[in-house]
């Protein structure tokens with residue numbers, strides 16, 4: 001540890017799990033790191049436990065923190081999103097000087113990032129809103145980093161961020177996403193996909209548990225096996241580990257003693273709200289958010305437990321074949337979730353003029369982050385082949401993969417319905433796929449009804465223009 005002398009290349013304020021580990025990551029990569037936390041105990045714990053990782057400068061106040069940083073100052077904030085982030089930005093802005101750079105690495109709402117960047121720019125301060133994914137371990141060993149902000153700000157901090165990010169095939173899992181809120185926007189959608197991915201895994205688990213009566217250990221073996229296939233990903237890998245974990249207190253599988261109510265901090269919900277505003281169907285993500293909400297509606301669930309299930313179908317006759325069907329359904333639904341997420345990113349990019357490169361995004365999500373998966377290589381290839389792809393589902397590789405699994409996907413959704421097992425994400429993903437490929441949708445009738453009750457008009461398939469039928473008159477059609 002060195003005494004404050006304005007030589008730290010980077011500062012980290014907010015030293016909970018993410019901040020302390022990313023500070024250690026910078027130090028391990030040879031940077032002198034000024035460290036600060038609102039309560040000094042966390043700063044001292046970091047220095048006491050991990051001071052040997054590299055060169056840290058311990059600071060107690062924001063003034064000391066600012067004084068420890070070389071010019072232009074670079075500070076990474078890792079605190080709770082929302083008011084806490086605003087409070088820390090204000091404290092930093094009070095002691096920083098024009099040209100200094102503030103990076104918010106928390107899970108900020110992208111519209112907050114847009115506001116913060118504009119307001120700090122008026123004060124001459126540069127701002128980067130950087131989505132960081134990888135959890136505790138990723139922060140230490142190399143996360144995926146999604147920084148958004150002015151090119152000038154990125155030039156000042158990008159090389160450092162790229163150095164501490166995960167590396168895949170010699171490429172850093174960090175790239176300049178675009179201006180202002182773009183980094184936090186793509187991190188938000190990343191988290192939305194994370195929600196969908198976990199919900200789909202949960203449904204696969206529930207099918208094996210309920211339809212096939214498999215033990216947690218047997219399911220762990222299936223997920224471990226799947227992790228050697230096209231499904232290979234961090235979430236599948238850790239699912240095998242969680243399912244294999246035995247509770248020391250009871251000797252039961254840990255998963256069986258965990259309360260079945262899923263928490264959520266907000267990024268999934270924000271993704272769905274933003275998708276609604278942008279008009280992009282992110283059905284897999286939305287079902288995942290709603291499934292967490294349903295799981296947490298304890299009182300309603302308790303009251304509803306005795307509701308009749310009707311006549312239920314027996315278990316599938318061939319368990320091994322059904323496991324293969326579940327695998328195909330999981331893969332196809334996962335492709336839909338990513339396709340929808342990338343659609344939302346494209347729409348956000350158009351709306352805000354960010355020019356986000358989907359291929360570059362797929363590249364940096366290959367390592368470090370929670371949704372890292374082998375098939376991101378395929379997503380990158382798909383976008384590299386043509387960034388005007390109407391949907392990831394139309395890229396030849398994914399089209400073939402989904403088409404070859406479609407019968408399995410239908411069997412799984414039908415069997416789940418017949419056995420009374422809820423599979424909202426599998427089901428809605430299949431419905432989305434069928435809707436997308438349908439030559440004609442029932443929206444025609446919706447338009448007719450809207451015209452009937454609200455004179456909202458409709459277009460015809462055989463003539464240009466807008467039309468209205470005089471529903472309360474003689475039912476003739478007029479040009480609107």
Ligand SMILES: NC(=O)C1=CN([C@@H]2O[C@H](COP(=O)(O)OP(=O)(O)OC[C@H]3O[C@@H](n4cnc5c(N)ncnc54)[C@H](OP(=O)(O)O)[C@@H]3O)[C@@H](O)[C@H]2O)C=CC1
Nearest residue numbers: 014015016017018019038039078079080081084106107135
């Ligand atoms: N945990 C994870 O897996 C991931 C988290 N993130 C994001 O990274 C950020 C940090 O996450 P995490 O490490 O889990 O920590 P938390 O989100 O739990 O935040 C705790 C930190 O925030 C500080 N803090 C809270 N309120 C204030 C305030 N008003 N003023 C100053 N400091 C304040 C705390 O200081 P004190 O110790 O004094 O209370 C502590 O350092 C969050 O935005 C989170 O969403 C991103 C990716 C993954």
Ligand SMILES: O=C(CO)[C@H](O)[C@H](O)COP(=O)(O)O
Nearest residue numbers: 133134263264265266267370
């Ligand atoms: O950003 C993350 C990973 O990418 C965090 O782990 C995030 O907090 C998870 O969200 P939630 O708590 O809502 O499940």
